[in-house]
Amino acid sequence: MRYSAYIISLVLTAVAAGLVFAGYREWWWVLAVAGALAALGTWDLLQRRSTLRRNYPLLAHFRYGLESIGPEIRQYFIESDTEEAPFSRAQRALVYQRSKGVMDVVPFGTERNVYDVAYEWINHSLVPTYIPSHDFRVRIGSGAETTQPYDASVFNISAMSFGSLSANAIRALNKGAKLGGFYHDTGEGSISPYHREHGGDLVWEIGSGYFGCRDSDGRFSEERFVANATDPQVRMIEVKLSQGAKPGHGGMLPAAKVSPEIAVTRGVLEGVDCISPARHTEFATPVELLQFVARLRRLSGGKPTGFKLAIGHPWEWFGVAKAMHETGLLPDFIVVDGAEGGTGAAPAEFVEHVGVPMHEALMLVHNTLVGLGLRDKVRIGAAGKVVSAFDIARTLAMGADWCNAGRGFMFALGCIQSQSCHTDRCPTGIATQDPRRWRQLDVADKGVRVHRFHQNTLHALRDLLCACGLGGPEELGPEHILRRVSPVEVRSLAALYRFLAPGELLGGVPEHAVFQQFWASARSDSFAPPAGVAALRRVKAL
Numbered sequence: 001m002r003y004s005a006y007i008i009s010l011v012l013t014a015v016a017a018g019l020v021f022a023g024y025r026e027w028w029w030v031l032a033v034a035g036a037l038a039a040l041g042t043w044d045l046l047q048r049r050s051t052l053r054r055n056y057p058l059l060a061h062f063r064y065g066l067e068s069i070g071p072e073i074r075q076y077f078i079e080s081d082t083e084e085a086p087f088s089r090a091q092r093a094l095v096y097q098r099s100k101g102v103m104d105v106v107p108f109g110t111e112r113n114v115y116d117v118a119y120e121w122i123n124h125s126l127v128p129t130y131i132p133s134h135d136f137r138v139r140i141g142s143g144a145e146t147t148q149p150y151d152a153s154v155f156n157i158s159a160m161s162f163g164s165l166s167a168n169a170i171r172a173l174n175k176g177a178k179l180g181g182f183y184h185d186t187g188e189g190s191i192s193p194y195h196r197e198h199g200g201d202l203v204w205e206i207g208s209g210y211f212g213c214r215d216s217d218g219r220f221s222e223e224r225f226v227a228n229a230t231d232p233q234v235r236m237i238e239v240k241l242s243q244g245a246k247p248g249h250g251g252m253l254p255a256a257k258v259s260p261e262i263a264v265t266r267g268v269l270e271g272v273d274c275i276s277p278a279r280h281t282e283f284a285t286p287v288e289l290l291q292f293v294a295r296l297r298r299l300s301g302g303k304p305t306g307f308k309l310a311i312g313h314p315w316e317w318f319g320v321a322k323a324m325h326e327t328g329l330l331p332d333f334i335v336v337d338g339a340e341g342g343t344g345a346a347p348a349e350f351v352e353h354v355g356v357p358m359h360e361a362l363m364l365v366h367n368t369l370v371g372l373g374l375r376d377k378v379r380i381g382a383a384g385k386v387v388s389a390f391d392i393a394r395t396l397a398m399g400a401d402w403c404n405a406g407r408g409f410m411f412a413l414g415c416i417q418s419q420s421c422h423t424d425r426c427p428t429g430i431a432t433q434d435p436r437r438w439r440q441l442d443v444a445d446k447g448v449r450v451h452r453f454h455q456n457t458l459h460a461l462r463d464l465l466c467a468c469g470l471g472g473p474e475e476l477g478p479e480h481i482l483r484r485v486s487p488v489e490v491r492s493l494a495a496l497y498r499f500l501a502p503g504e505l506l507g508g509v510p511e512h513a514v515f516q517q518f519w520a521s522a523r524s525d526s527f528a529p530p531a532g533v534a535a536l537r538r539v540k541a542l
Contacts, residue, residue: 002055002056002059003057004059005037005041005057005058005059006038006041006042006044006045006057006058009034009037009038009041009058010038010041012030012034012038013031013034013035013037013038016028016030016031016034016035017031017035037058040057040058040061041057041058042057044056044057044058044060045057071418071419072418086340086342086385086407086417087385087387087407087411087417090111091387091388092411092416092417094387094388095387095408095411095412095453096411096412098412098452098453098456098457098460099411099412099449099450099452099453099456100449100452101452101456104456114484115484115487116484117484117485117486117487118483118484118485119483119484120390120394120481120482120483120484121481121482122390122393122394122464122468122480122481122482123468123480123482124467124468124469125467125468125469126469127469128466128467128468128469129465129466129469129470129471130466131462131465131466131471131472133462134455134458134459134461134462135153135181135458136153136154136458136461136462136472136473137151137152137153137154138151138152138154138379138401138402138474139151139152140152140236140304140306140332140333140379140401141236141303141304141332141333142332142377143330143332143377145294145297145298145302146297146302146303146304146305146332147301147302148235148301148302148303148304149304150183150201150235150236150303150304152182152183152235152236152402153180153181153182153183153402153454153458154392154396154401154402154403154458154461154473155182155386155392155402155403155404155405155454155457155458155461156177156182156183156184156185156203156381156402156403156404156405157173157176157177157182157183157184157185157404157405157406157409157450158185158341158383158404158405158406158409159185159186159187159188159203159205159238159240159243159308159404159406160173160185160187160406160410161186161187161188161189161190162186162187162189162190162192162194162195162261162262162265163189163262163265163266163433164187164189164343164421164431165430165431166426166429166430166431166432166433166437166438166441167192167194167261167438168194168429168438168439168441168442168443168446169410169413169429169430169431169438169441169446170192170194170195171194171197171198171443171447172413172441172443172446172447172449172450173200173409173413173447173450174194174195174197174198174199174200174202174447175197175198175200175443175444175446175447175448175450175451176200176409176412176446176447176448176449176450176451176453176454177198177200177201177450178198178199178200178201179447179448179450179451180450180451180454180455181201182201182454183200183201183202183203183235183236184200184201184202184203185202185203185205185238185404186202186203186204186205187205188205188206188207188208188209188211188240188276189211189262189265189266190204190211190212190213190228190265190266190267191204191212191228191231191234191265192261192265193261193265195233196233198447199233200233201233201235202233202234202235203234203235203236203237203238204228204229204234204236204237204238205238205239205240205308206225206237206238206239206240206296207240207276208240208250208276208277208278208279208280208281209266209274209275209276209277210282211265211266211267211268212224212225212228212265212266212267213225213228213229213267214267214268218275219281219282220281220282222299224267225296225299225300226299226300229296229299229300229301229303230300230301234300234303235303235304236303236304236305236306236332236333237296237297237300237303237304237305237306238305238306238307238308238333238335239280239289239292239293239296239305239306239307239308240307240308240309241280241289241307241308241309241310242308242309242310242312242337242355243308243310243337243341243343244310244337244338244339244340244341244355244358244383244384245339245341245342245343245346245350245351247310247312247339247350247354247355248278248312248350248354249278249346249347249350249354250275250276250277250278250279251275251276255271255272255273255274258270258271258272258273258274259433262274280292284527285319285323285524285525285526285527286316286319286320286322286323286523286524286525286526286527287323287326287327287329287524287525289307289320289323290320290323290324290327290329290330290331291329293305293306293307293329293331294329297332304332304333305331305332306331306332306333306334306335306378306379307331307334307335308334308335308336308337309334309335309336309337310336310337310338310339310341310355310356310361311336311355311356311360311361311364311365312354312355312356313529314364314514314517314518314522315518315521315522315523315529315530316522316527317364317365317368318368318518318519318522319522319523319524319525319526319527320524321368321369321372321374321522322522322523322524323524323525324372324374324378325372325374326524327524330374330377330378331378332378332379333378333379333380333381333401334365334378334379334380334381335380335381335382335383335404336358336361336362336365336380336381336382336383336400337358337361337382337383337384338355338356338357338358338359338361338362338382338383338384338385339354339355339356339357339358339361339384340357340358340384340385341358341383341384341385341406342406342407343421357384358382358383358384358385358395359384359398362380362382362395362398362399362400363398363399363497363499364514365380365399366380366398366399366400367399367498367499367500367512368500368505370499370500370501370502370504371500371501371502371503371504371505371506371510371515372503372505372506373502373503373506375502379401379402380399380400380401381400381401381402381403381404382395382398382399382400382402382403382404383403383404383405383406385407386403386404386405386408387405387407387408387411387457388457388460389457389458389460389461389463389464390464391403392457392461392473393461393464393465393473393476393480393481394481396473396474396476397476397477397478397480397481397493398478398481398493408453409450409453410430410431411453412446412449412450412452412453413428413430413441413446413449413450414428414430414441414446414449415428415430415431416428425437428441429441461473468480477494478492478493478494478497478499479492479493479494480492481493483496498510498511498512500512505519518530
């Protein structure tokens with residue numbers, strides 16, 4: 001049986017060849033097909049790289065074919081509407097509907113089991129309020145050194161670089177941002193010509209490669225930074241310390257992919273490997289990080305400047321927080337990126353098991369700033385699988401001032417979650433540099449869809465806030481979000497988690513496990529582990 005397909009192909013080849021030579025020309029196509037299969041089966045038997053192909057000539061290829069379309073089969077025929085892998089069909093459908101401006105209501109009732117553990121909801125009020133506008137904004141940059149504060153929407157486009165996304169995808173995202181008055185984060189690939197075409201607000205993200213502001217040796221260049229940062233379209237500066245999907249991991253754009261456009265955008269040599277180091281070279285301690293942020297703010301002409309990070313070792317974040325308290329050098333904002341964030345390509349272990357999820361990371365950053373009495377001076381953004389108004393409301397209730405979304409806005413562009421971002425064969429022309437694919441993405445249409453998704457989501461957020469009897473998103477707190485913790489128990493987030501009181505860290509270490517363990521020994525002059533952790537590492541090494 002293992003060789004049945006191969007034997008049949010040999011027999012058909014022989015029979016067809018005999019008939020063709022006998023004058024039955026209509027059998028030539030059978031000879032061509034059977035001969036090709038026989039040749040492939042013979043090669044399967046002779047090659048040595050695949051045992052499966054040697055044991056199952058021809059048949060193994062059917063297995064490979066079915067395996068290659070496995071994700072599509074699961075997505076279209078097997079997955080339920082609420083199964084998140086990584087986004088559920090219901091989540092994607094919601095974005096598609098809102099981006100197209102079609103009916104987004106749900107019939108008959110929820111498909112979720114409201115008695116399942118971890119089910120969440122927001123409580124409504126018997127006295128709903130009326131909020132006239134859904135254009136919710138938060139002012140970023142209240143310090144004296146920030147002379148150009150920015151009123152950001154509570155929902156914006158997260159960092160996605162040109163290079164990861166196509167030219168037309170960048171154009172459409174920025175067009176949508178311009179139409180809706182929200183910001184478009186450039187990602188660490190710097191500001192491309194496509195970011196500038198429609199004039200939408202930009203947050204310029206600066207990563208460890210200093211793309212767009214680097215000298216020929218790859219180090220930070222003040223002159224090149226000023227040239228981009230003082231552009232009126234750039235509204236804020238964001239230093240990327242790490243990202244949720246692959247924190248602590250550098251990257252490389254292979255030489256073959258460093259096109260003339262990418263070379264000019266990033267300030268690198270065309271056709272040469274483009275390296276993104278795993279760590280920055282401009283600072284090595286928490287205090288130096290804050291000094292670098294202050295330097296960028298000054299060089300940009302007083303624009304809001306902050307940093308983005310995925311939380312890892314808590315003592316490193318505590319070191320930064322202590323440096324803020326001790327030096328008075330404050331970022332205007334911090335963006336917390338959750339481990340559930342997306343990326344074009346990352347090692348499986350990093351995607352699956354590295355970094356703190358957004359909810360816990362956000363609460364740690366929020367709690368620390370509250371405990372130091374700095375929360376009213378530093379704004380917090382958060383990103384990590386945000387696509388609906390409830391996602392935004394829950395994130396704001398947990399301590400954020402605004403939310404960013406990457407994949408949500410990709411869905412608005414038409415992404416079908418084919419999960420082929422790393423192959424350069426994105427079927428929708430979004431995550432590819434193949435012009436035969438991305439030129440089919442209609443910028444005018446997709447830009448409007450990005451705008452509609454943003455507007456309709458914020459309209460839904462307004463409806464949620466009104467139903468809860470609130471006057472605005474700033475009134476959301478952890479007491480408003482309820483979570484089922486067992487079939488018969490429900491807790492609000494305020495009851496489930498320990499939230500610090502203003503200034504609590506200034507009076508001692510609170511009864512909170514992570515603060516009890518790491519706060520006292522964290523250092524503002526070093527990212528190194530505390531003495532106890534370092535000693536334990538040495539013992540294990542012995």
